[in-house]
Amino acid sequence: METLKAILSEHFTWGLLLGLLVAGFIWKSSFHAKRALARENKRIAGEHRDLTGHLNTQLKINASGNQTLQSELDDLKRQNETLRINLAAMQQKPGQAELRQLQLNETAVRLMREQAPGFAPAWEKAMRQAEADLSAADTGLKKLVRRVIPGLGNSSGPAASAPLLSLDEKSDA
Secondary structure, three states: OHHHHHHHOOHHHHHHHHHHHHHHHHHHHHHHHHHHHHHHHHHHHHHHHHHHHHHHHHHHHHHHHHHHHHHHHHHHHHHHHHHHHHHHHHHOOOOHHHHHHHHHHHHHHHHHHHOOOOHHHHHHHHHHHHHHHHHHHOOOHHHHHHHHOHHHHOOOOOHHHOOOOOHHHHHHO
16 A cells, blocks of 8 residues: 555656546547547448439439430431422422412512502512512411412412402403
8 A cells, every 4th residue: 555655646657647547538539539430421421322323313314315305306307308308309390380480470460459550660579579478488387378278378468368350350440
């Protein structure tokens, strides 16, 4: 017992005990920090795994959607090319040029009835306007209306829907 009192009376012993006590607290703190860090690493690894799975799923969905859109686009391009070729072939059929010229002349005559002060300038103006109308009618809604209802698609105003009058009937009117 006396040796214990002698050892405890030394400053070195008190310093050693105090140092060991501080080291114990530090060791306990680091042990708890390591456990918390391990749990946090496990949680982050799980989140990473989940996010990677979600990202892979999203990329697969996007890839399949893009592939579907690309195949649709290719189909539409093929259909467009086919329609363009068919349109060119239809315009090359015998009688199409004559039919187009007939439509131009009919539209020009209708416009002439509206603007009859001088025949030659008015005829040229009417022909140009008829050509512009017909070229505009070759695309879009006017073309569809002209194909469905041939007489309606050529009209450009209220006078155009009036019945055709011969020159004798016009002079009487």
